[in-house]
Amino acid sequence: MKIGLFLPQNNHFYARIATALKTGFEAFGHKVFYDLKLYESDMLLQFCRCFEPDCIFEMNRSKNEIDELPGNIIHIAWIVDLLGRDINDIQESELIYFFGTGWKDLHVNKHESFVDWLPPGFCPDTYKPTHRSKIFDFSFIGHIPRPWASTELNRIIYAQGDTYFTFKQLFEQCQSTWAQHGGLHQLRPRQYLQMIEDVLRSNINNDFRINDRIIKYDIETRSTRMINRQTLMDKALSSSSSTSIFGSNNWLEWPNYRPFYAGYLDTHDKVRNIYQSTKLSLHEGIGIHFRTLDCMGAGGTLAFMPTSRDDLTDGINSHFEPFRHYIPIDINGDCGHLKYYLKNDSKILKIAQEASLLVKQKHTWYARCKKILSNIASL
C-alpha cells in the first residue's frame, strides 16, 4: 500500500510524529511519503496523480474539508485539535480518529465513517530512558494561553438595540458555572459545552450559536486550557516551590507563575532530560497525551490531574493504573499525598519503571500503525 502522510506544520514536534509513523508503516511493508503541511486542493490532486496513494492520512483535517479527492483513495483524519470547529464538522473520511478523551462520544457520524480513538505513540529512540538525579520536585512542560486582553474580553458576542453580551460576561459566567460543578476537570466535554450553551441561552436566546471560530475556540478550548493549567500549577506550587515551568514565554504574563518559568525546550533531548530530572512531572489530565506517554516512556514519573473522563474507554485508566503507572493529583484535597511521594524516591522510581515498561510494550508508534492498518483492512 502507498500512504501519503500530512501533518500541519514543519517543526520538530510534527517531524518526529511523521518520521515515527513513516517508520511504523514501513515496518509493515508499506511505502510512505510525508510532508509537514496540509496541501491545498490543487497540490493534493497533483500529489495523488504523481504518488498514486492508496491512502491519505492527515492530522486535523477531514475529508469534507477537501475540495476533491479521487474516490478510490481512503482518507484518514486524525483530529488532535478541533481548531474551533464543531466536532460534527468532522465528516466523510473513511477513518476518523479522535485524539481527545470523550470526543468520540460527542461525534455524530453522518457518513458511515469508521470512528475511533487514536492516542499518540511513543518513540523509544527519542525518549530513551536514562537514570538521572532529580533536580526539581515538579516540572510542567507546555504552554499556557496569554491572559485575556481587554480587547478580547470586550468582544461583543451578541447585540440588539441597547443590550449586548460580551465575551467577558460569557467567560465569567461559564467559569462560575464550571466551578459550581466541581471545576472543569470534573466535567465531561459534553457537560461543559452544554454549560456554555446554557449560559448563551439564558443571556441571549435559545437559538443563538457562536459562529465566530476564534470566539468559539477561545471559550471552548483556550478557556479550558487556561483554567486547567492554573488549577494544576496552583496545586503544585502549594506543595513545593521547587517547581519549574517550561514552555512558551506566555507564562511570563502570569505574575504568579513568572518566577518559576525556566524557558522553552527546543529539542526532544531537553524535554526528555527534564522528565528524567524531575521527581513528579505534572500533566493536567486530558487523557493520553503526547507528553504523558513521552514522560512515562522516558522513565519519568507522571503526576496527573484526574478528571471525570479518566475511566471512559478512551480515558487514561483504560490503559494505565493510578498509583501503579502514574500518580493522580488530589486537586481538592490537601497536598499531603504529593509531599508523601516527593519524599519517597523508591516509590516514584517504581511507578516510573512500571509505566516505562508498559509504554514500550504497548504504546509505541509501531503499535499505533498496526492498529490503523488493521482498521483499514476492516473497511
Next chain:
Amino acid sequence: MNDSAININTALVSKDQPIVLSSVFKSGTWLLRFIIENITGLKYIEPPIKTGSMDPCDPTLIHIKADHFYSWHFTLSAAIQEKLIRYQAKPIFLVRNVYDLAVSMYYHFANNIDHEIGRGANKHDYFLRIGKDNGIRKIITGCDDNEFKWKGIGPHLMQIESMFHFTTIYPCHLISYENIVNSKADSIRMLADFLDIPLSVEEVIRLVTNSEFDAMKSAARKQNKASHFRNGKTQSHTYELKQQHYDAMQECLDEYAPRLYSLSRKAGFSHILSHSLA
C-alpha cells in the same frame, strides 16, 4: 510514478551567482549533492582530493566553474568569505548534530567507508583493535599515533561555527542533516526557494522519493559504492556515546567553537548540539 530524473532546471540557475556548498565531513554530503543536482541540473565539482594535505581554509581550493556547483568541506576563513562575497556566490552550508557526526566519523574509519572507490582510509584494523569506545574518543579528541593521525572533531566544530557566523553577514542557506531526514519535502522546497528555482509538487515528490536512503543505497550498490550508506538515521549517538564522549566533546566545543551554542540557537539549529545526556 515515473522514476526518471526530474526536469533539468539548469536554465533557471543564475549564471551570476555560483552555487557553493560547504558540508561538514560525514554530514550527508552525498545526499545534499544529489538533491542540489536534481534541483539545478548541475553536477558538482570538488578539489582534487589529497589525503592529509588540504587546508580547508584555503580559498584557492574553491573553483568556480560555469555549469557546475562547487562542493567541499571548506571552512569559512576570512579569505574564503571574501572570495564568496566577491563572486556573489549562493552559499549552502550543511551541518549535522555534532554527536552524530562523531559516531558517523568513527564508522567512516572503522568500516573503511568508500574503500570500493579508492577512498578508504584503511584504518579499520586499527579501530578494530582499539575498540569502539576508545575509537570514538580518539575521533573526538584527535590522535597522533603512528598508525592514525587525526586532528579530532575540533576543526570540524570550528568549520560549523564559521558557517553560522557567515550566515549573519551574508545571505546563505543553512541546512542540517536532521532537517533533510526529518522534513525532507520542506527542506527541498526551502532550498529551491533559496536558489530561485520553482519546483512543482511532482518534482518535490519525485526528489523526496528518489533520495530515500534505501533508494540511494540501492542505486549506489549497482555502482559498487554502497559502503557510504550506513543507516541514514538521526540520533545514533543515543546508543553509541558514553559520558566520557560527551565530556570530551564539550571540551572541544569550548576550545574550538565557543560561540556555536549561541549562534546555532539564534539560527534555530539547537538540535545540532542537542544530546541525550545534556
